[in-house]
Amino acid sequence: MSYIDLKTPPKREDRLNACIAHAGTICEMAAGKGKKSCLQNDGDRSFTQGNICLLLPALAMLNTLPDNVVLQHSAVGCGSCTHSQNANVRFGSNARHGKPKDGIWLSTAMNETDVITGGEEKLEQAIIEADRRYKPFSITVVSGCVPGIIGDDIDSVVQRVQPEVNARLLPVHCEGFKTKIWATAYDAVYHGIGRTLLRSGEQSPDADGLSPYKGLERLPYTVNLMNVSSMGKIDELELERLLNSLRLEVNVFPVFTHPESMVKATQAALSISTCPTHDDYFLSYLEERFGVPALIRHMPIGIENTGLWLRDVAARFDREQDVERIIEHEEKELKAALAEFRPLFEGKKVFISAGEFRALATARLLEEIGFTVVGIRSFHHDHFAEVEYEKLAKSSTEDYVIDIANVQPFEEANLLRRLKPDLFLGHANGNGTASKLGIPTHAIYHTALAYIGYKGVYEIARRLHRELKNPIYNRKLADNVRLPYRDAWYETSPFSYITKGDSAA
Numbered sequence: 001m002s003y004i005d006l007k008t009p010p011k012r013e014d015r016l017n018a019c020i021a022h023a024g025t026i027c028e029m030a031a032g033k034g035k036k037s038c039l040q041n042d043g044d045r046s047f048t049q050g051n052i053c054l055l056l057p058a059l060a061m062l063n064t065l066p067d068n069v070v071l072q073h074s075a076v077g078c079g080s081c082t083h084s085q086n087a088n089v090r091f092g093s094n095a096r097h098g099k100p101k102d103g104i105w106l107s108t109a110m111n112e113t114d115v116i117t118g119g120e121e122k123l124e125q126a127i128i129e130a131d132r133r134y135k136p137f138s139i140t141v142v143s144g145c146v147p148g149i150i151g152d153d154i155d156s157v158v159q160r161v162q163p164e165v166n167a168r169l170l171p172v173h174c175e176g177f178k179t180k181i182w183a184t185a186y187d188a189v190y191h192g193i194g195r196t197l198l199r200s201g202e203q204s205p206d207a208d209g210l211s212p213y214k215g216l217e218r219l220p221y222t223v224n225l226m227n228v229s230s231m232g233k234i235d236e237l238e239l240e241r242l243l244n245s246l247r248l249e250v251n252v253f254p255v256f257t258h259p260e261s262m263v264k265a266t267q268a269a270l271s272i273s274t275c276p277t278h279d280d281y282f283l284s285y286l287e288e289r290f291g292v293p294a295l296i297r298h299m300p301i302g303i304e305n306t307g308l309w310l311r312d313v314a315a316r317f318d319r320e321q322d323v324e325r326i327i328e329h330e331e332k333e334l335k336a337a338l339a340e341f342r343p344l345f346e347g348k349k350v351f352i353s354a355g356e357f358r359a360l361a362t363a364r365l366l367e368e369i370g371f372t373v374v375g376i377r378s379f380h381h382d383h384f385a386e387v388e389y390e391k392l393a394k395s396s397t398e399d400y401v402i403d404i405a406n407v408q409p410f411e412e413a414n415l416l417r418r419l420k421p422d423l424f425l426g427h428a429n430g431n432g433t434a435s436k437l438g439i440p441t442h443a444i445y446h447t448a449l450a451y452i453g454y455k456g457v458y459e460i461a462r463r464l465h466r467e468l469k470n471p472i473y474n475r476k477l478a479d480n481v482r483l484p485y486r487d488a489w490y491e492t493s494p495f496s497y498i499t500k501g502d503s504a505a
């Protein structure tokens with residue numbers, strides 16, 4: 001029995017032994033020490049500050065689906081991140097389908113009475129009303145903490161109501177209290193898609209896993225390019241450009257894909273991950289049930305990693321000679337274009353904060369254009385990233401700090417005061433601490449800005465050059481605002497609240 005046969009996907013702490021608390025160094029992580037001492041489950045910090053729940057990444061995917069209603073079964077405040085995500089949905093719809101379109105987001109707004117009497121009836125009525133009012137192709141029923149705590153069974157509700165509505169109903173389990181590793185959200189969404197939209201075409205259980213898919217025709221030169229919303233259209237175009245140059249057709253999946261056409265993913269010749277943190281759950285399912293092989297290593301960020309990613313793809317289609325020619329041409333042109341930026345970057349210290357794969361691939365990119373990495377904060381750690389730590393340990397001349405932390409801005413403030421980087425790269429909503437310390441910051445993810453592939457390297461360098469030529473804004477900010485920590489905190493080890501494990505600082 002595979003995970004997809006279960007009602008809910010397992011949390012990543014259980015499935016991947018993923019963890020969220022460790023203070024180490026790049027050399028220790030490369031030597032596998034992080035794996036042994038990174039703390040799992042709830043044994044992480046005796047003080048914790050700030051986190052996000054599964055709903056944020058799950059809704060970032062679900063809100064993009066055309067002809068779909070997101071119906072949250074939860075308290076009214078859950079998923080309020082949609083308000084800020086909708087700009088991305090509108091922008092992304094415009095870029096892909098030629099017109100801006102809002103996501104449709106509803107909530108059962110569970111209250112105290114529902115907590116006592118149960119909310120299943122309310123959910124049933126909400127599904128029927130959403131179907132009547134919007135006539136969507138699908139309704140994703142997303143559960144938050146409250147139904148998980150009181151025992152509302154959204155799967156049974158969906159089964160009961162499905163015959164009464166035209167929309168396909170997808171239960172998606174995002175009970176925030178179940179896990180501290182929000183990457184579990186990707187599994188939750190993929191789980192819902194796999195169990196409802198693709199299932200009718202699965203191979204019979206006794207079929208040979210390598211035999212061609214029996215339901216629909218295999219598309220021999222079409223590849224699935226996985227995007228769970230960590231790339232904007234501009235990055236999709238860059239990867240499509242590179243894959244087209246290998247004479248491959250690209251099926252971007254799943255963001256902005258109409259739920260009715262998702263089955264195309266089962267016909268592809270290969271699925272290519274753009275971030276192993278996002279995709280392993282679903283790619284294993286596609287491989288196991290539909291015979292679609294998967295590539296799940298390297299993130300195409302930076303010169304070296306983009307080349308490695310492309311070579312892996314080319315090898316699957318016997319196009320090794322073509323890929324060497326393409327890489328040589330791209331790198332030659334890119335390196336010449338980067339020359340004007342390098343003198344300003346050379347030796348400048350940088351700290352990077354993001355999801356594990358993005359942070360590590362970005363660190364390599366920044367080294368390639370002249371920066372010196374002094375620290376990385378990864379939101380969690382699992383075995384997929386081990387090879388990336390090894391790459392960085394080889395390319396770096398000095399050891400530096402690795403903080404595995406599901407945000408924790410107090411640790412970050414302490415680390416930044418010690419390391420004094422010249423630049424901080426983090427998510428737009430996570431750059432405040434560094435900015436208030438006077439450090440120039442840059443968004444490590446923005447769907448309107450190029451980040452991926454060779455074009456991404458050039459565009460990041462261009463943006464950083466412009467920013468570092470005049471860092472006065474953040475200096476002025478530091479002169480006028482302060483962080484909420486006492487001076488005594490900065491004199492303490494940044495990792496003193498990690499309950500076990502090694503300390504690197």
Ligand code: SF4
Nearest residue numbers: 053078079144145176
């Ligand atoms: S943690 Fe629970 S209550 Fe909080 S937003 Fe997430 S689902 Fe809602």
